[in-house]
Every structure is written in C-alpha cells, then in structure tokens.
Amino acid sequence: MSHRTRKSSPRRAALLGVAAVVGGAFALPATAAADPVTQCAAADSAIYRPPGSVTTAPGTVLACRAVDSLPMVVGAPAYHAWKALYASTDGHDNPSAVAGTVIVPDAPWKGAGERPLVAFAPGTLGIGPQCAFSKQLSGAYQDAYEGPNITALLRAGFAVAATDGAGYLDGQVHPYVSGPDAGHAVLDMVRAAARVPGSGVSPRAQVGIWGYSEGGAGSLWAAQLARSYAPELNVVGVASGGAPTDLKAAAANLDGSLFAGFLVDALIGLSATHPDMPFDGILGDAGRRAVRDAKTLCAVGTVARFAGTRVEQLTADHLSLAQMYALSGPDGTTWSEVAEESRLGVGVGRPGSGARYEVGFPVLEYHGLLDEVIPVGSVTVTRNAYCAMGIPVEWKAYGADHLLGDARAVNDAVAWLGDRFAHRTVSAPSCRAGNDG
Structure with a gap:
C-alpha cells in the first residue's frame, strides 16, 4: 500500500x-x-x-x-x-x-x-x-x-x-x-x-x-x-x-545499575530545567565528560556508556545521591524538592x-x-x-x-x-x- x-x-x-x-x-x-x-x-x-x-x-x-x-x-x-x-x-x-x-x-x-x-x-x-x-x-x-x-x-x-x-x-x-x-x-x-x-x-x-x-x-x-x-x-x-x-525511588534503583545512564540523563535534564541549581560547578572531570557524551548518545548508547555508573563518580567531591538532594539553589530550593515536583x-x-x-x-x-x-x-x-x-x-x-x-x-x-x-x-x-x- x-x-x-x-x-x-x-x-x-x-x-x-x-x-x-x-x-x-x-x-x-x-x-x-x-x-x-x-x-x-x-x-x-x-x-x-x-x-x-x-x-x-x-x-x-x-x-x-x-x-x-x-x-x-x-x-x-x-x-x-x-x-x-x-x-x-x-x-x-x-x-x-x-x-x-x-x-x-x-x-x-x-x-x-x-x-x-x-x-x-x-x-x-x-x-x-x-x-x-x-x-x-x-x-x-x-x-x-x-x-x-x-x-x-x-x-x-x-x-x-x-x-x-x-x-x-x-x-x-x-x-x-x-x-x-x-x-x-x-x-x-x-x-x-x-x-x-x-x-x-x-x-x-x-x-x-x-x-x-x-x-x-x-x-x-x-x-x-x-x-x-x-x-x-x-x-x-x-x-x-x-x-x-x-523520581527518587527510580534514582535509588538506577544508581550503579546496568541502566544508570537513565539517571545520568535525568540529572542533566533537570539541570536544564533548573539552571540556577548547583550542577555544572559540582562536576568533576568524569562528570563533565559524562554530560558531553550523554548529549551525543541515544538510548542504547547511553545504556552502554554509563552501565554501572554511580553518582559519586560524577562530582568533584564524590557526593552521594542523598548529599546531592541536600544541595540548594539561590532561593533555597533543594534538589530533593526539584525531584518531588515531578x-x-x-x-x-x-x-x-x-x-x-x-x-x-x-x-x-x-x-x-x-x-x-x-x-x-x-x-x-x-x-x-x-x-x-x-x-x-x-x-x-x-x-x-x-x-x-x-x-x-x-x-x-x-x-x-x-x-x-x-x-x-x-x-x-x-x-x-x-x-x-
């Protein structure tokens, strides 16, 4: 036809x-x-x-x-x-x-x-x-x-x-x-x-x-x-x-898992919608490479590139998810509150x-x-x-x-x-x- x-x-x-x-x-x-x-x-x-x-x-x-x-x-x-x-x-x-x-x-x-x-x-x-x-x-x-x-x-x-x-x-x-x-x-x-x-x-x-x-x-x-x-x-x-x-339940499940790339994408996506929140400034070298790579990959490539990745590997101070949630932006909003919005x-x-x-x-x-x-x-x-x-x-x-x-x-x-x-x-x-x- x-x-x-x-x-x-x-x-x-x-x-x-x-x-x-x-x-x-x-x-x-x-x-x-x-x-x-x-x-x-x-x-x-x-x-x-x-x-x-x-x-x-x-x-x-x-x-x-x-x-x-x-x-x-x-x-x-x-x-x-x-x-x-x-x-x-x-x-x-x-x-x-x-x-x-x-x-x-x-x-x-x-x-x-x-x-x-x-x-x-x-x-x-x-x-x-x-x-x-x-x-x-x-x-x-x-x-x-x-x-x-x-x-x-x-x-x-x-x-x-x-x-x-x-x-x-x-x-x-x-x-x-x-x-x-x-x-x-x-x-x-x-x-x-x-x-x-x-x-x-x-x-x-x-x-x-x-x-x-x-x-x-x-x-x-x-x-x-x-x-x-x-x-x-x-x-x-x-x-x-x-x-x-x-999102918090999903993040806890994804951190360090085979599908950790979805968590990496989520962090980048939420930083795009909340540019005043601390993100770019807390990344280490590995985190900056992760952001650059994630933008060039689609679903399968993302899974393959970030399998087993933990949040601690991305930040200069090796912050855990719980520690990232506690970080706040200029108006006092925390990453935990941002996650709860969705x-x-x-x-x-x-x-x-x-x-x-x-x-x-x-x-x-x-x-x-x-x-x-x-x-x-x-x-x-x-x-x-x-x-x-x-x-x-x-x-x-x-x-x-x-x-x-x-x-x-x-x-x-x-x-x-x-x-x-x-x-x-x-x-x-x-x-x-x-x-x-």
Whole structure:
C-alpha cells in the first residue's frame, strides 16, 4: 500500500484553553495559499529550528512538512503523515516550541462520531536532538523501538499525534523526566494535530493518551494537567505503562545499575530545567565528560556508556545521591524538592474536588513485575493514590522486564483505548497495597 502523503488539502492555565481555540481560528488564514504552513511545505530543517520567540497560542502550528513514509511504522495500513513544529509551554509556564508527528489512516473511520485521536508519548530515546522520535520515525534511525505501537494504533483506525517532547530542537537538551514539560508537550500536540492542513483531525475528536516508561510518566502528567491546561480537549482515557512516577525511588534503583545512564540523563535534564541549581560547578572531570557524551548518545548508547555508573563518580567531591538532594539553589530550593515536583499522584482528585490536578476520565496503569528499571512498588503507590481519590483505575501486570513490558502490552493498551472511545464500562477499581495489583 502507498503511504505517500498529501501536499495540500506565564499566564494562568484557565486562559490557555480559550487562547488556544482563538489562536487556532486565526493561525491558518485561507487566503495565504503560498504560506508554507498552509501547504505543509516547510523544509525538514525548519521543523527543528527553534523560533526566535513564540507569541502564538499553545498548539498553533508554526511549521509543517508532509512526510512520504515512516520506515519505522512497519505493517500499517495506508496513511498520510506530517511533521509539525508547534507552540507549547515549558514547565515554568514560558512559551516554547516542540516538534512531533501526526499520522492519519487513509481508510474512513467506521466507528461512531469523529475519528478518535491518540496522543502518543514516546519512551526514553536519549537527550540530544538527534534522538527525536519524529526523526527516527521518518528514517533517521538511531534506536527507537515503538514503531509497532504506532502500527497497532493505525490498524485500529485511530489517528496518532506523537510528540517528540520538549528540548529536541536544534541546540537544545531534552528535559528528561520533567513532568510539566512532558504533559504540556503531549496536550499541545493534540491541539496541533487538528490544525495541520489536510489532517482531517477534528478538534472535537475523542482523545486517548498513551505512553510507556518516560512516555508513561508523560502521559500521566498530560492526564493530570488536561483539565486546567487544555479544558477544551475531549480526553476520555490515559494508558500508562512502566512509568517513573517517583523520581527518587527510580534514582535509588538506577544508581550503579546496568541502566544508570537513565539517571545520568535525568540529572542533566533537570539541570536544564533548573539552571540556577548547583550542577555544572559540582562536576568533576568524569562528570563533565559524562554530560558531553550523554548529549551525543541515544538510548542504547547511553545504556552502554554509563552501565554501572554511580553518582559519586560524577562530582568533584564524590557526593552521594542523598548529599546531592541536600544541595540548594539561590532561593533555597533543594534538589530533593526539584525531584518531588515531578512525583505523580500527589494533589489529584475528581472534577469538582478542588484538587490541584482534577482527572475526569479512566486511567490504565500497567507494569512488568520483573521490571529492573522502574520499581513496581512506586507505581503501586501512584495507582492507589488515584484510586483513593475516586479516579477509575485499572491495573494490568505482566511477567516481564522493563523492555518486554512495553511490547507485551501493546494490544491490551490499544484495546483499552478502543473501549474508552466506544464508551464501554470501566471495571471497578481495586485499591489495595501489594505489587501484583
């Protein structure tokens, strides 16, 4: 089948949804026939070039490009695809820009209403711009592994809006594990999908959110932020697997392990979002080499380069994780408090509860019981926090490690999202301690 693509056809969060709708109404003037955005004819380099400033509403398409094929998406039905650079908001509520990919099956949607859209948050890819998910999907392959996830969504007939996440534009560093950055990028990718010329994605479409590992945390952050940040979106469910819901628990597990590279990336990512915190000045020679190397590596290279690395090896004074957490910035904020900012399941509640994060749709959490990267116990805590606040939560466990947990769950996650789009009843939540759900 041909996959050839068509060429044509910090202010308050409560105001952002209105601004996005207004911005979308005027972002693509019908008279601008030669406009690269209207035609989605921007150069590939323009998708990854940071704009000098971003003054448009979150979700506005700043540049887009039709993509002829996505080599990573194997076995999918015929589709059309676009790369897009879109306006977003960083974790400190400042305007930003993010890139991503919109993919829509050619076959007409056979279900009721508008074709549903799944916002996809990719798992860990590395922190350098060369690792961007959109680059890998479109053929600049490094070591991404979630092409089958996209294929499964397209086979189900769903449109896909896959964000790269913040910090993947030229000269940037991905703010790895920064929750608000991730959540905003996911939600604004949904907004942007409906504004890509020719996509056919409806701004009224039902939206499901899905991600695993880093993407699992990003999907849950999008779920927690949806009601306040993007209230106009019709989000009906979120599927999250293998998520680092507690950064301190994950860090303790990763320090000195085979997967210590993920901890190195997390330290660099959080230092990018908190430049006033002590980081560069406390590194030793090994730490400075680690930062330089991490920015040049994607996922597999990161794991290989930093296997067995301990935090003590990176700092001039051989500081432990606990000692690093105690360090504070100019305003007295400690690294411990920075890590806690991205803890999931805190301050959540049902709509109308007055909670900081109101979640009005079901949540699926899943995890491999043999996961050697993210402790399953920390995910259990998050699940129970949602459940205790009356948020409908379903849990699925697999006899798998971290990597295989993603692959094992693909069909289940897609089916679960399909049930949400079809308005099928969610099974009763089970709130209890224990790692097996």
